Amino acid sequence: MADTHATTRPRTNAARICTIVAFVFAALAVFVSPVIFGLLGVILGVVGAVLGDKPLGWYAAAASVAGAVLGMILSAVILNA
Numbered sequence: 548m549a550d551t552h553a554t555t556r557p558r559t560n561a562a563r564i565c566t567i568v569a570f571v572f573a574a575l576a577v578f579v580s581p582v583i584f585g586l587l588g589v590i591l592g593v594v595g596a597v598l599g600d601k602p603l604g605w606y607a608a609a610a611s612v613a614g615a616v617l618g619m620i621l622s623a624v625i626l627n628a
Contacts (some may be wrong), residue, residue: 558600559598562596562604565600567590569608571592572587572589572616573610573611573613573614584611588615596608
């Protein structure tokens with residue numbers, strides 16, 4: 548039987564740190580600056596996923612997109628109110 552884990556990268560501390568920072572940026576994108584923190588969160592989430600933190604890295608990238616969209620919606624509502 549072939550080993551299916553031979554081609555996957557082991558998770559590193561750098562991957563986990565990138566993923567955690569991406570989740571923090573996703574939260575900051577809602578309240579502070581959606582475009583800047585959303586973009587940085589997506590980049591760090593993808594980097595974390597590529598470095599070996601597969602599921603959480605992609606979740607962090609998706610959360611950053613959602614945080615940026617939600618932040619832009621909140622900004623539009625607050626500025627137009």
